[in-house]
Amino acid sequence: MADTEQNVEHREQFSTAGAYVHSGEEYTRDTNYIEDRITRDGQPGKNGEPGWPVEAGRYRLVVARACPWAHRSTIVRRLLGLEDVISLGICGPTHDVRSWTFDLDEGAKDPVLGIERLQQAYFSRFPNYPRGITVPAIVDVPSGSVVTNNFPQITLDFSTEWQEFHRPGAPKLYPEELREEIDSVNKRVFTEVNNGVYRCGFAGSQQAYDDAYHRLFNALDWLSERLETQRYLVGDTITEADVRLFTTLVRFDAVYHGHFKCNRSKLTEMPVLWAYARDLFQTPGFGDTVNFEQIKQHYYIVHTDLNPTQIVPLGPDESGWLSEHGRHELGGRPFGEGTPPSRPASEG
Missing domain, CATH: 3.40.30.10 (Glutaredoxin)
Known part of the structure; x- marks a missing residue:
């Protein structure tokens, strides 16, 4: 049509x-x-x-x-x-x-x-x-x-x-007793972090960028404080809130730090969030759904107003995602009373 x-x-x-x-x-x-x-x-x-x-x-x-x-x-x-x-x-x-x-x-x-x-x-x-x-x-x-x-x-x-x-052993990602707290955390994470990196990257004035930059890193500092003494964002198991934060954190150093000018700190320079992100990355269902090559290709090739040459950077080094994170010491049970998912045979 x-x-x-x-x-x-x-x-x-x-x-x-x-x-x-x-x-x-x-x-x-x-x-x-x-x-x-x-x-x-x-x-x-x-x-x-x-x-x-x-x-x-x-x-x-x-x-x-x-x-x-x-x-x-x-x-x-x-x-x-x-x-x-x-x-x-x-x-x-x-x-x-x-x-x-x-x-x-x-x-x-x-x-x-x-x-x-x-x-x-x-x-x-x-x-x-x-x-x-x-x-x-x-x-x-x-x-x-x-x-x-x-x-x-x-x-x-x-x-x-x-x-x-749901599969036998599926986790409760949105349990009724935690929904109010999950919704509250999700609201701030969306406005200040998930969407906050975009407000930095696509700001049309210095003032708009400055405001977005400070809001983003204030929220990341708040998340660091929250996660310093607890393994997951809400409760002691993985919930919807962790899923929503992870998808921004896993892209942070690869695209948002440089491409979107979110450059006060790299994720690898924020100890609590870096350990938290690695913990999730190494949890079945998270890291095995990540494709860094396609992530970089999308942002650096499609956003021609930000990157007119469409050159895709070779870095950063991804090996650190598999390094020890130490988050087990905080306790918590990733899947609650459930079990990890098995890797789908037909999907990468």
Whole structure:
């Protein structure tokens, strides 16, 4: 389907890269997502649209290894053992203004959906979809249409709505008794850290950058203090909060420190957070879902306004991620009463 001039303008403003530098402006993320949910009872949507019931094999989670927002969903899907229930489509690390593409697959087409661009699944449902074609996205396989790209809700629903299909020994990532505290921590982590690095990188003025920089590192100092005496962010087991922080920390030295000018300290120079991040990285479901090469390719090639040469740096050295972290001394039980996930045989 041909793009209208208006659609092209919107997709440039709300790029799949997530941002552009606008001179003199503070970076503001567009958070208007497709809010449909996949639920146990398949309740109708807000405007009376048909509901989306939980159903094994019906949906495909489309992600990119490079994207921190999509990375959350791959971690949670794996920790809960939903690999055989929700299939996984993986886009390549780079894209143009139109869409993420399936250039890693044979014939540059997703083998299940049969499409070259994620854009096609969005347009199948919304022919004039005016916003960015973002990952993660859940696609209804029978219709080939996008269901939702609401990344904060996707992982929560994996924990709460898909319980029937959780693997034996799956951890409780969003336990009811801790939800208020998890939500509070997640709110600050999102505004100051997850999105804070983007506010630094895409600041359009010195003042906007300075403000974002100080907010980011104030929050990282707060997290360091919190994690100095406890192994995980909330409670004594891994929760949704740890997943959300990890996907930013694991990208910090590779891209955010230099590319986004978040350069007061490297992660490796923040002892508590560096040990915490290594602890998670070495936990099944976390480090084995990381692809540093694709992460760097995405940021340094796609963000041409920040890196017009598109040169991808060779560093930093990744070997330190496997070094001893000493966090076991704080106690805690990574999976609570559960067990670690096994590595999926068919997914890298």
